[in-house]
Amino acid sequence: MNALSIKSLYKLNNGLDIPYLGLGVYASTTCAKACLTSFDEGYRQIDCAQLYGNEAEVGEAVRTSSLPRSSIFVTSKVWDPKHTRSASYNAVLESLKLMKLDYIDLYLVHNPRSGPSGRHAAWLGLQDAVQAGKVKSIGVSNFTPGHIDALMKHEDVSIKPAVNQIEFHPWNQQKTIVEYCRKEGIAVQAYSPLTQGHKLGDPVIGEVAKKHKKTPAQVVLRWVLQQGVIAIPKSENPGRIRENAGIYDFELDEEDLRRIEGLDQGQKGNIGVWNPFAHE
DSSP, X not given: XXXXXTTOXXXXXXXXXXXXXXXXXXXXXXXXXXXXXXXXTTOOEEEOOGGGXXXXXXXXXXXXXXXXXXXXXXXXXXXXXXXXXHHHHHHHHHHHHHHTOSOEEEEEEOOSTTHHHHHHHHHHHHHHHHHTTSEEEEEEESOOHHHHHHHHTSTTOOXXXXXXXXXXXXXXXXXXXXXXXXXXXXXXXXXXXXXXXXXXXXXXXXXXXXXXXXXXXXXXXXXHHHTTXXXXXXXXXXXXXXXXXXXXXXXXXXXXXXXXXXXXXXXXXXXXXXXXXGOO
């Protein structure tokens, strides 16, 4: 991997670029303000979803920012009750209407819970949105290799997921999913990379942080990026947003990486409710 910076981009399998670092806005009560703060700190990616109920605020931030629209990467997602072809396509239109944007950079099937037929139908709707110019890239969230393989076997599926967004951090390194996505050219994007703060007191992370004169959060985010994984930490606190961007003036060495790899607990290390392998 080349030297990382706040401007570093990951090239997706369709040739488009996504920033390595973004801002998550789940349950954000000051969403527009947080987005604008992140832009001031150099972030150029915002991750939202219909479920979060703040797409309008994300759109407001994008529109009122002094940045050109083309420089900001916006992601949203469709939740499983809308996993039919028409409902999935209409979800994109709803998101665009709320955001008051002409297009969305990345749209995800938010979870695999609707089963094989629901996932297939939702994906066809997102393909329609790409073909209509409403969305530039499409992907999935919380999908296993089996979910993606089954999806790609359909003759009417012509677009491979560009991204698989999963819970990913040192305590759940999702090795099966990450290995598969690397092999298939699918970008891995980490939600809850900081475990919502629950694991940042880990003594190993603390020792590595002390060694580099960084905070535990900065060590964990740096580790995520050095795995070649895109990170979207959530924060509304201006200081934390700034802190999370301060990860480009140091590098974890082989000893650091070995120690952090040893923290993996698999799905037992999950903070959120989603175990991708729990769904058919």
